[in-house]
Amino acid sequence: SETRAATRARTRTGPAPVTDVAKLCVCDLLVAQCDANCCCDPDCSAADFSLFTTCSVPIVTGDSRLCSQKAAVYSLDVEANPPERIFKLIDQVNPSIFCIHATNYKQALSFSSPEMPTSENFDQLLKEFGSATFSVEPDSWNMNTDAQGPADANETYRYEYGVPVQTVDAFLRLPSPVVSSWCSDMNPAAFLVNQATKCTRSVSVEGCASIQAVSMLFYINSSILAVPKSSQMVNITVQSVVIQSLNGMQTLLNGSDVLRLPMILDELCINVVLGVSYHLTYTDAGEIIEAAASFVLGAINQEALSIEQSFEISFTQVNTTPVPLSGNPGYVVGLPVRAGFRPRGYPFPAEILFAALNTNRHGQFTILQSTSNQDCLAAQGARTPILFGYNMVSGCKLRITAGMKCQPLAQTLLDLLKGQSFPEYVASFGNSQAHDVLDWVPITHLHTSEQRIYNIFQSSCQIPVSLEIAVQWTKYGSLVNPQARIVNVSATITSTTLKQLPSGRERTIPITSSVVFTDISPPAEPGYKAWPTINAKLPFDFFFPFV
Numbered sequence: 001s002e003t004r005a006a007t008r009a010r011t012r013t014g015p016a017p018v019t020d021v022a023k024l025c026v027c028d029l030l031v032a033q034c035d036a037n038c039c040c041d042p043d044c045s046a047a048d049f050s051l052f053t054t055c056s057v058p059i060v061t062g063d064s065r066l067c068s069q070k071a072a073v074y075s076l077d078v079e080a081n082p083p084e085r086i087f088k089l090i091d092q093v094n095p096s097i098f099c100i101h102a103t104n105y106k107q108a109l110s111f112s113s114p115e116m117p118t119s120e121n122f123d124q125l126l127k128e129f130g131s132a133t134f135s136v137e138p139d140s141w142n143m144n145t146d147a148q149g150p151a152d153a154n155e156t157y158r159y160e161y162g163v164p165v166q167t168v169d170a171f172l173r174l175p176s177p178v179v180s181s182w183c184s185d186m187n188p189a190a191f192l193v194n195q196a197t198k199c200t201r202s203v204s205v206e207g208c209a210s211i212q213a214v215s216m217l218f219y220i221n222s223s224i225l226a227v228p229k230s231s232q233m234v235n236i237t238v239q240s241v242v243i244q245s246l247n248g249m250q251t252l253l254n255g256s257d258v259l260r261l262p263m264i265l266d267e268l269c270i271n272v273v274l275g276v277s278y279h280l281t282y283t284d285a286g287e288i289i290e291a292a293a294s295f296v297l298g299a300i301n302q303e304a305l306s307i308e309q310s311f312e313i314s315f316t317q318v319n320t321t322p323v324p325l326s327g328n329p330g331y332v333v334g335l336p337v338r339a340g341f342r343p344r345g346y347p348f349p350a351e352i353l354f355a356a357l358n359t360n361r362h363g364q365f366t367i368l369q370s371t372s373n374q375d376c377l378a379a380q381g382a383r384t385p386i387l388f389g390y391n392m393v394s395g396c397k398l399r400i401t402a403g404m405k406c407q408p409l410a411q412t413l414l415d416l417l418k419g420q421s422f423p424e425y426v427a428s429f430g431n432s433q434a435h436d437v438l439d440w441v442p443i444t445h446l447h448t449s450e451q452r453i454y455n456i457f458q459s460s461c462q463i464p465v466s467l468e469i470a471v472q473w474t475k476y477g478s479l480v481n482p483q484a485r486i487v488n489v490s491a492t493i494t495s496t497t498l499k500q501l502p503s504g505r506e507r508t509i510p511i512t513s514s515v516v517f518t519d520i521s522p523p524a525e526p527g528y529k530a531w532p533t534i535n536a537k538l539p540f541d542f543f544f545p546f547v
Helices: 002-013 122-129 406-418
Strands: 059-061 068-077 084-093 195-202 236-244 250-252 263-265 268-282 288-300 306-317 366-368 383-385 392-401 425-427 440-446 460-476 483-499 506-519
Touching (some): 236 268, 288 306, 406 483, 425 483
Parallel strands (some): 236 288, 440 483
Antiparallel strands (some): 059 068, 263 268, 366 383
16 A cells, blocks of 8 residues: 555656756657767767767757747757767747746646556546546635735725636536537636537436536525625526426426426426526626526436536626627628617707617518518518618518508508618617717618608509618728628618509509618729738637646
């Protein structure tokens, strides 16, 4: 047992890592012998160097990601008689804009040797590394939120963008896949960073009650710190609970404050967490004041070996209404075009300039939606959102009889084409805010005057039959990453003149709506190149193992 303990101690510590480049030699392969053309081999003598033809390793450096480091340069002076080796130690500067200034994490200088399994430690190693994923965090990473030094006792803390949301035990976890699709519970939720993840969790009916990650309690039992390193805590409340059956049907429970834990019922494990959605409310001072969680619970049968879980987190500032964006900043193809109208009393107050800019972005700018029966009078109220970059055509058929009145018919068709609240302005960018007046483009209306839409004559009637919306957009910003910006929107109503029908006769006419997007970006100047540019894409493990 003493021998095994000594072996484990040597395995854990290992030799001290060599960081002096003058002592590093990657081509020294033979023990106590000179390797041919290995100019850094300490076993080689001057007589050996005189026989070399070249240096197989001309330069020896440490970590290439360091901003500045020493480099050992080896070369041969072939003009000397006999030829001799030349050694220089120089300072090498990394030209990359992304580099490591100092290696302040000494454990990262060498690979740690794994502990060898024995009969004494096998159960411990199996518990630590036997699951699909495991944590490699050292103990020094654990947050101690209660301990505050004298230097920061009077310091005011606040959450900033990207900072992990702290809890009483560590941080708010948002499980996500790591190397594979299996869930890792060590992904922290970052402040003001909306995230949505999906991952796979290994489960079984027999052990579902003992798996913490499929229980509601696992996601709400740890209170959130209102600000980092404080004693003020915010409890996570249950906002809603949805029960999903085995065939996918979902039912919203009336009582959301009931804690439902996994349990076995008729060879099924019910109340298994399939999805969690966090919603945090914060102040402009960087303080979290409310935290809510919505759950989707389901059931698994004996055949299930794993489940897919989904997780989401969003943030809302207090006393504000969240407005979904259609891009940041430029529009994203396929997302709704954001629109609104100017309320009465403009320009006061300016904060409500575009009152139609509500949370329902799919209902701000719409056109007529085609139906299966193609009846215009039956299609009233059916609308479809205008999606950026998508050219669309829709329509219906109108059956006109001799008994119809011209003025009510024209007004009905106008409401059918434009909808109940046709907007006056369109957001130039996907993230335009309501108070940024210059970020909104007015819609140009052509032939939309009520007096021009219909004229009643003794034998004819003029009615609107089509709405054509033309959206002109341009690429904005850098050529490397252009953003879509709307610069002009026009809505054209086309009318037609109908003659008075004889008694007992009827006529069918088509009513159409269309949307056309046109890119009016000017071509790049001849010979112009979008440089200097920097290829700033980092390897996924660039900063590993640094935090």
